[in-house]
Amino acid sequence: MATIYIDNEPYTVEPNGRNLLEVCLSLGLDLPYFCWHPALKSVGACRQCAVILFRDENDTRGRLTMACMTAARDGMRLSLTDPRAVAFRASIIEWLMVNHPHDCPVCDEGGECHLQDMTVMTGHVRRDYRFDKRTHRNQNLGPLVNHEMNRCIACYRCVRYYRDYAGGRDLQALGWHDHVYFGRMEDGTLESPFSGNLVEVCPTGVFTDKTLGRHYTRKWDLQTAPSLCVHCGVGCNTMPGERYGLLRRVQNRFHHEINGYFLCDRGRYGYEFVNDAARPRVAADPDTVRGWLSEGRVAGAGSPRASLEANAALRALVGAENFYAGVAPAEHALVALMRALLEVHPTPPPSLREVEEADAVLLLGEDPTHTTPRLALALRQAALRPPMAAAGATLKIPPFDDAALREAVQDATAPFFIATPQATALDGVAMQALRLAPDDVARLGYAIAAGEGEIAAALRNAQRPLVVAGFGSGSPAVAQAAAAAARALGARLCFTLPACNSLGLALFDAPGVADMPRDVKTLILLETDLFRLLPDAEARLRKVKHVVVLDCLATPTVAAAHAVLPTATFAEADGTLVNYEGRAQRHFRVFPATGDVREAWQWLDALRGVTRTFDEVTAALAALPAFAGVEGAAPRAEFRLLGQPVPRQPHRTSGRTAVTANVDVHEPTTPPDPDSPLAFSMEGYQGHPPAPLTPRFWAPGWNSQQALNKFQQEVGGPLVGRPTGVHLLPVNTGAVPAGTPPPPFQPRADAVLFLPAHHIFGSEPLSARAPGIAALTPAPALAVGAALYARLGGGPVEVRVGDAVLTLPLREDPALPVGTAVLPVGLCAEALPAWGTLTGGPRDA
Amino acid sequence: MLSILHTIWNVFTHAFHRRVTVRYPEEKRPLPPRWRGRIVLTRDPDGAERCVACQLCSVVCPVGCIALQTTQDETGRRYPAFFRINFSRCIFCGFCEEACPTCAIQLTPDYEMAEYTRPALVYEKEDLLIDGTGKYHDYNYYRVAGLAIGGKDKGEAEHEQPPVDVRGLLP
Amino acid sequence: MLELLRQALIIIGVLAVPFLIASGLTWGERRLLALFQDRYGPNRVGPGGVLQVAADMFKILMKEDWTPPFADRPVFVLAPAIIIIATLSSFAVLTFAPGIAVADLNIGLLFFLAMSSMAVYSVVLAGWASNNKYALLGSLRAVGQMLSYEVFMGLSLMGVVIQAGSFSLGTITRAQQHLWFCVPQVVGFVVFTIAGLAETRRIPFDLPEAESELVAGYHTEYSGLKFAMFFLGEYVGITLIAALVTALFLGGWWGPVLPPLVWFLLKTLVVIAFFILVRAALPRLRFDQLMEFGWKLMLPLSLLNLLVTGAVVLWQEGLRF
Ligand code: SF4
C-alpha cells in the first residue's frame, strides 16, 4: 500500500510496478493518453499523458513528466490539473490534429474514436492551422481491415501490437519525420491472423473493420449483448452488434481470465454467417413432426456447436438412452479421452491468463494458431515474457517500460518447445521446434515424462510449466503422452477443443452418433451435419423414415432432411457453452429471431409439448450431476438493478420513431424477453451492470472501447461485479489411465500417413460461411515433403483415404516427416490421421 | 382598486382596435429563409448528393424520427442507401440541420404539409432530395475531407499536399 | 288546459334557453375574448363561426368517456349531474317577465342561495372521487372559496330584500319600476357581482381549476360527456348569475319600447358580456388574496350596507308613520 497525492488529494493505491497513468485511470481519474495500451504498456511516444510531478510538499514548481513512463511510488505528489500540464496536453493534441483530415463524418471510427474523446477531453475545440496537410495513399490490406493512413497520429500502437505482441512481420513503420507511414511494403492481405485487433488498438480511424464498413452503423445505434465466440473451444467473450435485423460486427468483450483485450480474426470476422441469405428460414409443420415421434424408435444427435440448453432439451425429448453426440467417432473418442485426462490431472486447466504467465511451455502435436487461435496469442506471450521479466529484474527496468525491456531481451525466449509434424506460427518464438510424426510426438512426450533429454531438464527448472496438446493432431497417443508429461513435470495441462461446446457435449456422456442403432424410425439432428461426420452418412439417412434437422446453416444434411426446423444462431439465442477449461459461460440474445426461426431449445420443447423459460431449462440441466451449478453462469431472468433490466441498446440509439415507419407508422412495442435480465430497448438500468451482463463499454467522455478502463476493478484487472462463468470440470479425481508409448513411426512404401491440417480460416463450419473468412480460406491442397513433391512433380494428385477419393493440387512443406502428407480437414469425413495412397495426377501421367 | 377598473376599461377599448390576426389561408406572411419547416436533403454545387450518411442528424434528433443506412459507391463515396424522416413525429427543432457536417439536411420555409393519414407523412429519400444546394451554396464536404473519392484523389482536396512518397529519401 | 300548456311551455323554455345561451357562450365567449384581445376567435365554421358550437358539441360527444379505474365510480358519475341540476333549478324561481316564471316562490332568493350551496357538493365530490391530487387540491380550494363568498353573497342581497320587502324575485323586480336597485343598492350590486363571479369560479376567481398549477383542478380526470356537463354547468352558472343581477339590480324586464322578455334577455347578455370582459382583463388572484378580499373587505362592506339600508328603511318608515 502506498499513498499518492494527486492535486493534493491523498489516494491509497497498490503500486505493484505500475505507472502513474495506470494508477490515475484505476482511480477513475481522466488523463488523456494515446501510445500506452493496457496490454502493450508504455513507450512514451505520444507525450499526451503529461502531468506535473513535485519533488516534495515544498516543491511548488514541479516538472513536467509523462505519467505512463513514471513508476508509482509511495508519497509521490503530482498534479493533473496544473495549468502548465493542461496547456501542454492541449498543445500536443493541437499538433496531432495539424495533419488530421476533416473525416469524422465518413470515418468508421467516428462516435467511438479515442482521438475524438481525447480531443474533447483536452478542450482543443478549434483548429487554427491554416496550412496544407500532408496526405498518404492507402493500402489494400485484404478483406478484413481497412486502411486510411491520413488519420494516423503516429502513436506506434499498431506496429507495437502487430509485431511485438502478435508476432506479425508484414506491418511496419516506414518513412520518417512527419512522413512516417504505418503499412506494408506493398498492398496485400495482412498476414497475422490477429490483424483484426488493429481496429481496436489503433486510437484513430486508420485501421477499421472492413466488414462493418460494408453495412456501416455507428456504435450508438448498435444493439449489443454479452456474447461468446462460437468458432473454437476457447470461449472468448464478445460483443456482437445488430441494427435493422442484421448482425453488423463483433467486438472484443474483455474477460480477465480468457481473451483479455484481443480476439482472433476468426472470432472477430466469422459472425457474417448469421446474415447468410442461404440460411434455412422456413419451418416444417411442427405438428407433423410431433406425429412422427410416436411412429417408432426415435433418436437424437446433439451438437458441440449447440448450447447446453439445446442439447438438454433434445435429450429430454428423445430420452437419455436415445441421445447421441453429433461428433465424428474419432473426435468423440479423443474429446472423451481428453476430458478424462483433465479430470484426473492434479491442477485445473489453465485460463489464458495463466497460459500467458507460464514460464516454460511444451506444445505437442498441435498448431493452436489454426485450431484455437487465441490460445496461440497467449502462448506467444508465455514465450516472450519470462526473459523480459528477468531483464527487468537485473537491469531495474520497470515492467511497463515495454520498449526498453524488448530492447534488453532482443530475441531471447522462454523455454518453449514445439513438436509437431508441420511448421507452426509459433516456431519463431520456440527454443526448439521439432518436426515429428504424431507417434513420435507421443514418444517424445513419454520421454519427457520419464525425465529424459534436455527438454525435460529445461522444463523441470520452470516455476509454472505448461503442456499443451489437443484435437488438432487427431492422435489419442499424443494426448495421453501430454498428460503423462504434465503430471511428471507438475505442469498445467491444456487441451485444445474443436467447437465452442465440445466439452459441454462430452459432459452428457452420450455415445457418438456412429453408434446409433440402425432401426431408428425418426432421427432428430440438432445442428449436426452428418455428411461432415460419417463417411456413410448418405446410406444411414436413407434408412431413416423421418429425418428432422434443426440447424442454422444450409448443410447437405439440411438438404437431405424430411423436415427442417430453422434454429437461431448464437446471436439470436441464449445459451450456455463450456470452454476448454470447463468454464460454463452464458451468451445472450443480441436481437430476436425473425420469421420461422426459433431457438433450438424452444423448437425441441415445442415438439415435446412443454413450454418452459430459459431458466427452467437451465435448472433442469443443473439437476444432472455433471452440470451441477451451471445456472450460476449468469444472473437469472428476474435479476433487476434498481428494478430495471439491462438495456441492450445504448441510451443514444437513434431513429426509434422512423426505423419501421415505412411499414407501420405506429412505433412497435419492444419485444419481451422472458429469458434474460436484458431488454431489447434503450430503457433500463444505465449504470454498470455485473460483468456477465455488460453489453457494451461506454462511459461519459469515453466513447471508444477504451471506456473499458471504467469497468475494471483496476486497469487490466477483472471487470467489476461478479465474475463471469462457473467451472464444471472436476479436478484430480483419481488414478491416471495407463498409457504406453506407441512404437516409433515407420514410413511405408505403399502408403502415406495423411495427417489433418486445420486452418484458422475455413476449417470451422460456421465462420467458413462468412464472406470475409471465405475470401481468406486457402484453396485446398495436399502438403507433402520435399522428396514426394519432387517425385509427383507438383501436379494434382489423387488421394485415396478410406472410401474417399480426392483430387488435390500439391503444396511443398519441406520439413514434413518422411512418409506423411497433410490433408486439410473437412474435405472428407474420414478420420485423420489415416493411412492412404497417393497417385500422380494427370500431368504426371 | 382603481387600477383594476382602469384595466377593464383599457381592455374594453381594445374592442375597437384593428385586429392583428393574419387570416392564414387567404393571406400569407412572407417567411424568413431560416424558418424551420419541411426538411430537404440538398446537393453539393457539383450536383452530387451531399449527405454522407454519417448518422449525426439521426442521433441528435430528440424524437428519433430520422432513420438511414450508410452505404458507399465503388469509389468509396458514402451516401445513404435509404433516408427516412417520419414527419408525424418531427418537432421541427432544427437540431438535425445544426448537426449536419455537410449542410445536406436543411429546414425550409414550407410548413404546409398537413395530411389526412400519418403514413403520408413518412418521407423517403426520393421525397426529401432536392436538386439544389438550398441555403448554403458553396460548401462541398468532399472538397475539404481527406477521403479519396471518385474524381478526387488523395492530395487534391483543399489545403492538402500531394501524397507522401514513403520510399523517397528527401527530407 | 291552456294554462297547463302555458306552464309546460314556460318550463321547457326555462330549461332550454339557459342551455342554448350556455352553449352559445362556448363560442360567444371566445369571440368576445378575441374581440377584446385584437383577434378574431373561431370564425371558420358557419357564418361568423357560430356553427363552432355544433362542431364542438359533436367533438366532445365523440370523445371517449373515460372513467379512470382508480376513481370512485358512482360518485364520479354523480358529481357532474349535481352541478347541472343545482344551477338549472335556480332558474325556476326567476321571473323573466310579468307572468313568465316557473314558480315565483315567496322564498325565491333563499331557494337560489340553497341551490348554489348544492353546487359546491358537485365540485367537492368530483375532486374527491377522482382520486387525483390535483383534483383534490382543486376541490379543496373550491370549498374554501365558495363557502366564504356565499356568506356575503347572501348578505349583499339582504339590502335588496329589505328595500323590496320580499324574497320573491318577481316582487323584487316589480319594486324596481321607477328606480333600479343598482342605484340605491350600489354596494350590494358590486358585492353580489363579485361574489357571483367567485361562485361560478370565473377568472379572476378560477383558483379551483387553475390550469397553470392544477392541470384542470377538480375536473382533471373528466372527459367526454361528463366533462361537457361541467363545462356547460359553468356557463349555465354564468347565465344564472347574470339573470339574477338583471332581476335584482338592473330592473329585470322593465324597459321602454321592447317587450319585457327581450329586455330581460338583453340585460342578461350585457352582464354576461361584462363577465367576459373581466376575464379578458384581469389575472387570477392568489388564494390568500382571495380569502383576504372576501373576509376583510367584502364581508364588512356588505354588513355595512345591510346596516345602512336597514337604518335608512327604518328612518323612512318612521317618517311615514
Ligand atoms: S480518426 Fe477519429 S478524429 Fe479522426 S476522422 Fe476518424 S473519427 Fe474523426
Ligand code: SF4
Ligand atoms: S495507424 Fe493508428 S495505431 Fe498506428 S500509429 Fe497511426 S494512429 Fe497509431
Ligand code: SF4
Ligand atoms: S427538426 Fe428536430 S425533430 Fe425534426 S428531424 Fe430534425 S432533429 Fe428531428
Ligand code: SF4
Ligand atoms: S447529418 Fe447530414 S451528412 Fe450526416 S447523415 Fe444526416 S444529412 Fe447526412
Ligand code: FES
Ligand atoms: S501515453 Fe504517455 S506518452 Fe503516450
